[in-house]
Structure formats: C-alpha cells, structure tokens
Amino acid sequence: MSHKFAVGDELTGKVTGIQPYGAFIALDAATQGLVHISEITYGFVKDIHDYLEIGQEVRVKVLDVDEGASKISLSIRALQEPPSSYQNHHRSRQSLQERVNQHDADGFNSLKDKLKDWIEQSGH
Numbered sequence: 680m681s682h683k684f685a686v687g688d689e690l691t692g693k694v695t696g697i698q699p700y701g702a703f704i705a706l707d708a709a710t711q712g713l714v715h716i717s718e719i720t721y722g723f724v725k726d727i728h729d730y731l732e733i734g735q736e737v738r739v740k741v742l743d744v745d746e747g748a749s750k751i752s753l754s755i756r757a758l759q760e761p762p763s764s765y766q767n768h769h770r771s772r773q774s775l776q777e778r779v780n781q782h783d784a785d786g787f788n789s790l791k792d793k794l795k796d797w798i799e800q801s802g803h
Contacts, residue, residue, distance in 0.1 A: 684710070684751055688741040689758065694734060697727050704739055704753055712751035714739060720756050 684690075684706065692704035692712065701715045714737075719730050731737065743752040 684712075684741050684744055686741050686744060690739055690741070691736055692739055692753070693736050694731050697731060697733060699727075702727055702731050704737065706739075706751070710751065712739065712741070712753040714753045714755055718742070718752075718754035718756050720759060721761055 690706055692706045694702050695705045695711060696703040699716075701713050702719070703711050703713055705711050716724050716727060719727060724730060737755055738758050739753040739755055740757040741751060742754050742757065743750075745751075
C-alpha cells in the first residue's frame with residue numbers, strides 16, 4: 680500500500696475486476712480494495728454486472744483496512760441514501776419486540792377475563 684488509507688475515507692476509484700462475490704477497485708496505482716457484493720447497493724444484488732462495469736469510476740467508502748494482509752474493504756452502498764422502504768423495514772424490525780411487549784399485557788388480560796367467563800359457563 681503506497682498510500683495510507685483509513686476507515687471512513689471517501690475516495691474515487693476505478694473498477695478493475697468483477698467476481699461473483701464482489702468488485703475490485705483500484706484506489707491508486709499500487710492499491711486495490713474490494714467492495715463485497717453486499718456493499719454494492721441496498722437490496723439484493725444477484726449479478727454485480729447489473730451495477731458495475733470494468734473501467735467505471737465509482738465513489739467508495741473505506742470500511743476496514745487490514746495492513747497485515749494488505750486488504751481494504753470498501754462500500755459503495757455506505758455513500759448512498761437508503762431507500763425509504765429500506766429505512767421503514769429496518770425501523771419496524773427494530774421496534775418489533777417493543778410492539779410485542781406493549782400488546783402482550785393486553786392479550787393476557789383479555790384471556791384471563793375470558794377464562795373466568797368460560798369457567799362460569801362450564802358450571803364449575
């Protein structure tokens with residue numbers, strides 16, 4: 680690595696190779712990083728070729744630098760605005776437990792009342 684890259688750096692690089700698992704991006708003459716397929720864009724990516732092509736310039740963000748292995752993990756997605764459906768989906772998933780907890784008490788209370796009615800109706 681000829682240049683020191685740090686986590687959080689936002690850079691422009693050029694796509695030099697595409698594999699089923701990700702795209703290699705040249706950051707300078709001596710340094711390449713990898714954008715894993717999950718970091719290309721929001722949502723499911725079946726074929727990277729639908730999003731990138733060799734020689735294309737792209738903006739990337741440095742996610743991780745492993746100097747010992749000379750590997751740099753990059754993301755294109757980190758510089759994109761998440762789609763509103765993605766934000767809503769993740770927000771609702773995070774609060775699902777809160778919603779369950781909130782309605783649990785209601786459910787048990789109505790069951791307790793019904794159980795009392797059922798016992799009375801059964802003649803005991």
